[in-house]
Amino acid sequence: MKDTNQNGRKHVHVACAIIEREGLVLSARRSASMNLPLRWEFPGGKIEPGEGREECLKRELVEEMGVEIAVGCPLTPTTHRYPSFDVTLYPYVCSIVSGEITLHEHSAMTWLPPERMLELEWADADLPIILEYQRRKQG
Numbered sequence: 001m002k003d004t005n006q007n008g009r010k011h012v013h014v015a016c017a018i019i020e021r022e023g024l025v026l027s028a029r030r031s032a033s034m035n036l037p038l039r040w041e042f043p044g045g046k047i048e049p050g051e052g053r054e055e056c057l058k059r060e061l062v063e064e065m066g067v068e069i070a071v072g073c074p075l076t077p078t079t080h081r082y083p084s085f086d087v088t089l090y091p092y093v094c095s096i097v098s099g100e101i102t103l104h105e106h107s108a109m110t111w112l113p114p115e116r117m118l119e120l121e122w123a124d125a126d127l128p129i130i131l132e133y134q135r136r137k138q139g
């Protein structure tokens with residue numbers, strides 16, 4: 001997918017993993033040197049040319065955290081306009097199938113029950129995803 005739109009504005013397409021374990025969800029904190037510094041996000045990253053979303057997620061989770069994941073149910077993709085670029089996030093509910101998490105890029109991680117996720121300072125683009133996820137969990 002192209003990473004600029006008709007206006008020449010940067011638009012990145014990002015797959016992200018809502019990783020569940022024993023009723024808790026993994027959140028990862030961006031480092032101080034990344035853009036959106038110290039905001040919380042779901043692990044994942046930009047989809048490379050020719051790459052599928054699930055393939056991207058599996059690759060990113062190995063690169064960022066050293067774990068193999070199983071990719072499950074997709075949630076609704078969401079597009080957000082940041083001051084300097086646009087992002088479309090493609091969220092998937094996932095689980096870890098092997099490995100122990102080692103943080104290669106993030107500055108912190110935490111496991112939270114879904115209803116407590118909004119206590120963190122999230123990247124703005126993630127808020128609709130968290131709300132949809134919480135609604136699904138409330139059944």
Ligand SMILES: Nc1nc2c([nH]c(=O)n2[C@H]2C[C@H](O)[C@@H](COP(=O)(O)OP(=O)(O)OP(=O)(O)O)O2)c(=O)[nH]1
Nearest residue numbers: 014016034035041042043044045046087123125126
């Ligand atoms: N992985 C991930 N990225 C998110 C989320 N929410 C959100 O706005 N983003 C943004 C942050 C980044 O600008 C982009 C993800 O791309 P990336 O992780 O490959 O980018 P990066 O900042 O590490 O690297 P770069 O743009 O400097 O090359 O999407 C999220 O929940 N997960």
